[in-house]
Amino acid sequence: MGANISDTSGRMSGLEAMPENCVALVLMHMDPTEICKLAGVNRLFRDAASADFIWESKLPCNYQFLMDKVFEFDEKKRAMVNLRKKDVYARLCRRNPLNGISKEFWLDKKTGGLSMAISWKALTITGIDDRRYWNHIFTEDSRFQTIAYLYQTWWLEVNGELKFQFPEGRYSVFFRLHLGKPSKRLGRRVCNTEQVHGWDIKPVRFQLTTSDNQHTESKCFLGSPGNWVNYYVGDFTIGSSGSNSLMKLKFSLTQIDCTHTKGGLCLDSVLIQPSSLANKAK
Template sequence: MGFESLPEGCVATILSRTTPLDTGILSLVSRTFYSASQSDAVWASFLPSDYISIFSRSVSHSSFLASSPSNKSIYLALSHRPIIIDHATMSFHLERKSGKKRYMLAARALNIVWGDTPDYWNWKTLPDSRFPEVAELVDVCWLEIRGAINTNSLSPNTHYAAYFVFKMIDPEGFLRYPVDLAVDISGGQSTPKKVCLDLNIDGRDVSSSLQGLQRPNMRSDGWLEIEMGEFFNSGLEDDEVQMSVLETKSGNWKNGLVVEGIEVRPKEAN
């Protein structure tokens, strides 16, 4: 007896044990598989258990569930593009292929030392940012940015990485000293990762301390990102992931950094 002869309910149960990507591929096997792949029960298994609460935290999507959409429609809405939640201080997104959770903490959700002092930081609107405000570095000699997220908010049994998302607009003061990035869980202390935040240092007068250091990558949305560190979320503990961007030792003045936020997303397998 082949798969084609299985009852649709049995096929739906099989699909619910796979992933959204696998379900899309298997829907091509037969009419029975296609019909089962549209089942609310299948897509319910791919949705996070707290998706109703997440929608309620979004002003633009809070009424979405009132139209009684299918579970597949809900999944596609959460995986199509990030939704803005928590008074525009965070965004939420599902990885389309796996259904794993990803969040970005907006600059307003981060603890930026002297962030509310206009002489040091300026809050502005940029049309290509997903958030209403980004933080623009005017001039500081002490760069300290910290963010945190609880592991209960993330998908369990998942390998995550945190990424600093930013731009450089005519930067000064970043070509002499590396910036320290770190990701720690519940008070643990890892060795900071030293990086160069300036993407275009080739051919410029660069300190030898920056040679060979990791530099940022360009994102599809036009922002730069650089990996801060990794962690595994077992889902068994109620822990806090603490993330930091620091350059506090040199005393040199810096400007031109524009911060959109810190994104925490599943780490892609190599």
């Protein structure tokens, strides 16, 4: 009966009686999305969830490098910003352009893993400026708003390079491709596959090479017309000693067998993800 009588002593009871640092220590063992949910329990949890040491443990070891990239072309704004670690994490989880609008990076909200996307505009593509073979299409299907569409070619070669500082871990590289020409009709997405040909004769070859001599190759026949597919290129690993230095990547897509033409291919971007996230997506 006494348990139902309200506490008139003015002292806190239940969760509110817990020390804030104890709550923060518990929150540190949860993932960021869980921390944000618990921050809504009461003021104690909200204050504890803002502790810098919690969010610093969730940030990648090179978060200062990443923030420098966020403000790379805005020295005035960088000098004025003094963010708490919680706000740093939130800022890095946004889409952050890199060197203009053709590349961007972000952190996964739940795991803090670093991902990157590289537009076709940042790649070297054989004949890309010749409108007899390629066209540039505006579309909502791409995070970069445009894709490159191949009408027909004998020789397909796409090369890309990237120099960046990655946190320790294993990463997977993909080319995001689509067979068929996407468009909209009466507000609905449609796909014209009339020009799709040649991809079932010989496979496409993918390659990945790193500046520390990691190298992978894979081959794959392109299929699934009308759907965007992330075609696996390979994995690379960043050790603890390499997480504070720049890694140079070279990646390519080729189908250079000139015995037949191929066409009807859309090229959107190259995607780099932590392998753990990529495996879950598969």
